[in-house]
Amino acid sequence: MLETLWLWFCRLFGRLLALLLILAGLAWALGELYYAWKFSGPVSSEEQIPPDEATLTRLIIEDAVRIVEQHRDNTRVLRDAHAKAHGCVKAEVQVLDDLDESLRHGVFSEPGHTWQAWMRLSNGNAYPQFDRARDARGMAIKLLEVPGEKLMKSPAHAGEQDFVMFNHPVFFVRDVAEYRSNFAAQADGKKVLAFLPSWDPRSWEIRHLIIALRTLAPAPESPVATTYNSIAPFKLGPHNIKYRVVPAPQHCPPYQLPEQNSALPNFLRNALYQQLSLDRAPACFELQVQRQNPQYYMPIEDTSVEWDEKIAPFESVARVSVPAQDFDSREQNLFCDNLSFNPWHALPEHRPIGGINRLRQAVYEAVSAYRHQRNAAP
Ligand code: HEM
Structure with missing residues (x-):
């Protein structure tokens, strides 16, 4: 029975x-x-700015400052995102000698030119946590001594051209309105529910929830062993583009990073230190751009949609190299913490476009100013 x-x-x-x-x-x-x-084309190749964007941006800044204060370290106010750095390293960005004429704009105008730069590598989270925790990983590059008037008039950033990326190809919200509701819910401690704002299934953002879950990925073996994407679109002269930085070990002498102990809280910093400072082995990347083809669904106002590489392949424009160096000193770490990256530290030829980028202009500036003032930093 x-x-x-x-x-x-x-x-x-x-x-x-x-x-x-x-x-x-x-x-x-x-x-x-x-x-x-x-998601079938064609799409607009122009920006479309919703009327309530400025109001939403103001509200997001208030939430961002609230979060910065919530996660305040005992002594210092950290970034609202990408708070933990693995290190700031010196880098060189060299425009390809044979760069296609049509891509020679802004800092890529002169083939063969080498720019000196700072590169900050980070975890995405709003407060420092163990590197093995699932997270996005960030790369921010600041080219130095770039001549020409910039989009942001601040004299402190007059010579800078920044590239700000993380290692997932899409963002977990499409636009400023969704960012506002999602971010406000997250600031109130909601996680999954931030994507399910009401009982009405039409308001559910399941696709974006999946993107958020995928963005929080296991750590790479080293911060120099993953691809970093702009996610949001930019101008490159007359083109609308997205850009990315991909590891290119073929441009460096052969090197194998010894296996790291990923249980250590800062193993990504250790990996960087092992390669650049102990083993004196450089790291190499390529900077690539992907041109929008508006006949297909490659939107400017929706950062949750990847531009199809089969239709618009990435093209290399420059080599990025990180020479062997000592970077892990108290002075350099403090300097790194006090740096400010902003996609709007840019020449007009590299103008950020799309709602998420318009939002970033005000938010990065406000949060950076706030933390510098609270830390009495230069
Ligand atoms: C395309 C999507 C985005 C990417 C690729 C991205 C990437 C990054 C990276 C890599 C950093 C660290 C920069 C550094 O090393 O100092 C950063 C910082 C920051 N991000 Fe984003 N981010 C994106 C969207 C956003 C959005 C939509 C917001 C909010 C509106 C935001 C707010 C911030 C803030 C407040 C900081 C710290 C700024 C500072 O205090 O200097 N990000 N982001």
Whole structure:
């Protein structure tokens, strides 16, 4: 009797499981079909600015400052995002000798030119945590002594051209309105619920929740062993582009990083230190751009959509090299903490475009000014 009951239960359970799998598969296929239909071109190649963007931006700045204060270290106010650095290192960005004429704009105007730069490598989280925690990883590059008037008039940043990226190709919100509601919910301690704002399924952002979960990825073996993406679009002269920085070990002498102990809280800094300072081995990357083809669904106002590489392949414009160096000193770490990166520290030829970038202009400036003032930093 017991055996029959058990067999019946197993059969029922098996059928339920199969039904669930079929339903999940169907939902997935329907989702794919829906997005293939929704995300079909053409799209605008111009920016479209919603009327309430300025108000939303003000509210987001208030939330950002609230978060910075919430996560305040005992002594210092850290960045509201990418608070923990693995190090700031000196880098060189060399424009390709044979760069295609059509891509020679802004800092890439002169083939062969080498720019000196600072590179800050970071975890994405709003407060420092163990490097093995799932997270996005950031790379910010600041080219120095770049002539020409910049989009932000601050004299302190007059000679700078910044590139600010992290290691996932898409962002977990599409625009400023969604950022505002999601960020406010997260500031109130909501995580998954930030993507399910009401009982109405039409307000659910399941696709964006999946992006957020994928963005929080396991750590790479080293901060110089992953690809960093601009995610948001920019101008490059007349083109609309996205950019990325990909590891290019083929341009460096062969080097194998010894296995690191990823249980150590700062193992990504250790990896960087091992390669650049102990083993004196440089790290090499390529800076690449992807041009928008507005005949296809490559939107400017939706950072949650990846531009299809099959339609718009990335093209290399410069080599980025990080020479062997000593970087982990008290002075340099403090200097690094006090640096400010902003995609709007830029020549007009590299103008940031799209809602998320417009938002970043005001938020980065406000949070940076706030933390510098609270830390009495220069
Ligand atoms: C395209 C999407 C984005 C990327 C690739 C990105 C990447 C980064 C990176 C790498 C940093 C660290 C820069 C450094 O090393 O100092 C950073 C800082 C920061 N990000 Fe973003 N971010 C994005 C979107 C946003 C958005 C939408 C906001 C909020 C509106 C935001 C707010 C901030 C703030 C406040 C900082 C710290 C600024 C400072 O205090 O200097 N980010 N971001």
